[in-house]
Amino acid sequence: MKSRFLFLIGALACAGAITAAEKFKPLFNGKNFDGWHNVNCGPKTWTVKEGMIHCTGKPIGELRTTRMYENFILELEWRHLKPRGNAGIFVWADAYPAKGQPFHRGVEVQVLENEYGNTRGYTTHGDIFPIHGARMTPINGHGGQRAFPTENRSKPSPQWNHYRIVCKNGEISLAVNGKVVTQGKAARPRKGYICLESEGSPVQFRDLKIKELPSTKPKPEEIANAFTGFRSIYTGVDLSGWKGKGWKSSDWRLTNEGAKGNLASAEKFSSYTFFADWRGGGKEAPFKLPNVGELGELPIAAGKWNRVQVTRQNGLLRIEVNGKAAVVLDIEEGKALKSESIELLPRAQFANIFIKAN
Numbered sequence: 042m043k044s045r046f047l048f049l050i051g052a053l054a055c056a057g058a059i060t061a062a063e064k065f066k067p068l069f070n071g072k073n074f075d076g077w078h079n080v081n082c083g084p085k086t087w088t089v090k091e092g093m094i095h096c097t098g099k100p101i102g103e104l105r106t107t108r109m110y111e112n113f114i115l116e117l118e119w120r121h122l123k124p125r126g127n128a129g130i131f132v133w134a135d136a137y138p139a140k141g142q143p144f145h146r147g148v149e150v151q152v153l154e155n156e157y158g159n160t161r162g163y164t165t166h167g168d169i170f171p172i173h174g175a176r177m178t179p180i181n182g183h184g185g186q187r188a189f190p191t192e193n194r195s196k197p198s199p200q201w202n203h204y205r206i207v208c209k210n211g212e213i214s215l216a217v218n219g220k221v222v223t224q225g226k227a228a229r230p231r232k233g234y235i236c237l238e239s240e241g242s243p244v245q246f247r248d249l250k251i252k253e254l255p256s257t258k259p260k261p262e263e264i265a266n267a268f269t270g271f272r273s274i275y276t277g278v279d280l281s282g283w284k285g286k287g288w289k290s291s292d293w294r295l296t297n298e299g300a301k302g303n304l305a306s307a308e309k310f311s312s313y314t315f316f317a318d319w320r321g322g323g324k325e326a327p328f329k330l331p332n333v334g335e336l337g338e339l340p341i342a343a344g345k346w347n348r349v350q351v352t353r354q355n356g357l358l359r360i361e362v363n364g365k366a367a368v369v370l371d372i373e374e375g376k377a378l379k380s381e382s383i384e385l386l387p388r389a390q391f392a393n394i395f396i397k398a399n
Contacts, residue, residue, distance in 0.1 A: 068106070068115070068235070068249040069094060078107050078268075080145075081138060081293065081393065083278035086239055094249075096128070098242040100277025100292045101143040105134065109265065111232040112254035115206040119152055121198040122243040126154035131236035132208050133228060136268040138393050139173035140363075141318050141346025143277075143293035145236060146173040147265065148228050150206055150215055152244065155197040166190040167204070167217045169225050177213070180224035190215075190222035201247075210257040233265025271316065271395035274306060282307050285385075293392055300387035303329065309380035315396035316350040321389025331381035333358060339367050346392075354399040 068076070071092035079087055082102040088095050094104075110132075121128070134147030151168040159165060161183060170187035171177040179188030194217040196202050205216040211231035215223040237246060274282055277293050285304035289296045297304065310331050319327050322343055326336040330351060339362050341347050350361045360368040385391055 065250040083276040093247040105236040117249040121154040124156040126242035127240040128152040128244040129238035133233035135266040177228040230265040270397040295391040297387040303384040305382040311378040312399040314352040319389040327388040329384040
């Protein structure tokens with residue numbers, strides 16, 4: 042009887058373990074990128090190799106989930122393939138990169154290789170910090186918004202490391218290789234996308250799984266900006282999809298020192314919405330739009346990154362610069378519109394070029 046009793050206890054314990062495990066769902070299926078979206082990287086930046094997500098590190102950019110998550114437990118393993126490798130995991134992130142940046146507004150969980158070393162400003166053992174307009178209060182900080190680990194537990198390349206990230210009601214904790222070392226609270230947004238970061242060096246991720254926790258009803262202002270159908274038309278690795286001389290693909294930016302003319306999209310558009318970031322010295326629009334003449338001056342911040350959004354639909358052209366309406370033009374309704382290229386002028390450097398058909 043005693044042995045049978047022990048057997049039953051063991052069986053029940055195993056059943057309990059299986060039930061707990063079943064609450065986690067794969068976040069990556071090991072075969073393809075179903076459930077994921079390449080935001081602003083090249084077609085070969087992110088690939089599936091032997092059941093793992095492999096990232097070349099070039100260009101700097103993001104791979105994100107296709108849906109938002111609010112309260113959850115995320116577990117995964119990662120490893121750098123070279124010393125001094127840099128990458129990250131974003132939670133509660135926007136769908137698109139921040140203005141003039143290759144990364145999204147959100148909270149980053151740092152993935153640095155050990156040879157970067159530890160300083161007062163950062164460590165290689167699992168820092169957590171908000172970027173590009175997100176907010177978070179660190180539990181263990183040095184005066185800023187960055188939370189620092191209480192213990193050094195990360196293993197160097199090419200060893201694997203395990204992360205367990207718990208996100209609930211704006212609070213976040215990170216366990217590195219089995220022990221919680223980093224925590225933050227009062228994060229905003231507190232619902233958004235999960236992203237993997239490409240940042241200059243090859244890195245791999247595997248065994249990604251997630252367990253969602255009950256919602257705590259975030260307010261609209263606590264929710265990240267959602268996907269609205271835009272797609273990137275710049276790969277960050279080359280000028281595929283564009284035509285022009287003297288232009289250069291400079292990672293996540295397009296530069297044009299020595300350019301001999303405009304850079305035109307190979308794809309043509311008539312009814313569309315697009316947005317792009319640029320930085321230059323003048324106030325004239327550094328782009329030409331399909332079926333539209335010269336735009337003249339716009340309310341541009343010279344020398345700083347600006348974001349323009351242009352909508353061309355139903356005889357109306359609307360241009361917004363840095364979130365404010367700048368130009369609204371009535372174009373003859375019903376006029377047959379030719380499909381033409383968007384052209385970038387050699388007056389500035391560009392980033393984050395996204396478009397959707399209307």
